[in-house]
Amino acid sequence: MTMPKIPLSLKPLKILVLCDINNGGEWIATLRLIKEIRNTIYPPTFFLIAFQHAQTENRFPCFEKVVLIPYAKYNPPVSFFKKLISNFSRIRSALNLPFIKKNHFDVILTTNYLFVLPILFNNHLKKIPLVYFFHGIRSLPSLNWKNINYREILIKILERISLLLSSVIIVPSDSGKKYISTMLGPAAKYKNIRIIPNFVPVHFMEKLSPSVLRKYKQKLNIPLNYKIILYSSRLAQFKGLENLLSAFQLFSRFSPKTILILAYPNQKQDELYVKSIINTIRIMKLEDKISLIADSSIKQLKALNQMADLSILPSELEINPLVMLESLACGTPFIGTDTGNIKEVLSNISEVLILINNKPETIYKKIKEFFSLTKKGVENIKRESVATARSFNSHIAVSKFCSLLSELTK
Secondary structure, three states: OOOOOOEOOOOOOEEEEEEEEOOOHHHHHHHHHHHHHOOOEOOOEEEEEEEEOOOOOOOOOOEEEEEEEEOOOOOOOOHHHHHHHHHHHHHHHHOOOHHHHHOOOOEEEEOOHHHHHHHHOOOOOOOOOEEEEOOOOOOOOOOOOOOOOHHHHHHHHHHHHHHHHOOEEEEOOHHHHHHHHHHHHHHHHHOEEEEOOOOOOHHHHOOOOHHHHHHHHHHOOOOOOOEEEEEEOOOOHHHOHHHHHHHHHHHHHHOOOEEEEEEEOOOHHHHHHHHHHHHHHHHOOOOOOEEEEEOOOHHHHHHHHHHOOEEEEOOOOOOOOHHHHHHHHOOOOEEEEOOOOHHHHHOOOOHHHEEOOOOHHHHHHHHHHHHOOOHHHHHHHHHHHHHHHHOOOHHHHHHHHHHHHHHHOO
16 A cells, blocks of 8 residues: 655644654554654654664664663662663753754654653753653553552553643554543543554565575474464563463463464563563473564564464553554464453454453463364455454554644644
């Protein structure tokens, strides 16, 4: 599909983007939207100030100016509070750089609560419309009040303050809007919450040749006659990974020639949990059945999806997972928990793909049910998957974002 040229403004707008750069869905979704907006008539000029993880590539052709901030690092005790204060200080310094004072920005777009409070202390920026591009919380979904975690409590407070201080909150689905409304309580009715759906580039739907997929499979030392189940997301506590491992252990006894691939962004905040998962795999003696792949490129993720027989996300909390859309675009059947808009999307394809919960037994039975389908049944799911992914196209997202920009810059 060719992106139509959408008139945005007769004057060139300047947008300051404040975010994290990593290999996760938040940055990917943000960058994809910016790339498509640059195809409009009279496109805005984008400036970027961002925290960057060391493993990310330094290529930012979409931005006029780029300032990268290294995350603060401290050892315990109270390392979180030291890092928080240091990161606030680094942001304030970046927001006072000469290019900030030199340019008049029309809109500020952020994806991280850390950037919002420092803006309030910047006379040049504090009156500019602030758009919070919300892709999910950075704290744990629920707290264990028996073992109070002050770090998580503080993050939850800062997230809510940042959302309340924003002029507009963008979410990728109706379930995201409901989630924000629950987070903010009665104050939500005073907030301008907009839905701008995620989308997947058309090239995800372009099929790789069987020989390319075969070579990639061999490169990963996966026997050609093995089934592949793909998990492609963060290795984080609320993603249902322990339950997935237990379910896979059961399924591998039923179908020994099956490999589980865990493809994940290697994020600092998940380091301890990743080690825990690796240890669990070792204890369960599944080392030869599970392959862990960190920080795959977009090209590699496309190959993994097209190579897989099934993609799965048994998460406890999602809004509009990019991994679901990427799998569907590749024609890979996707099984997901009834959270966020997953059920809404998958019900258009097949009820077989919906997990009513993420208990190990439920996941095991669902995987077994899928692999028991006839060849025709699987082909129908693949065809409907691609058709569903096409409905999440960039034209809709760009049109909605351009309309928002026009409102904010009248």
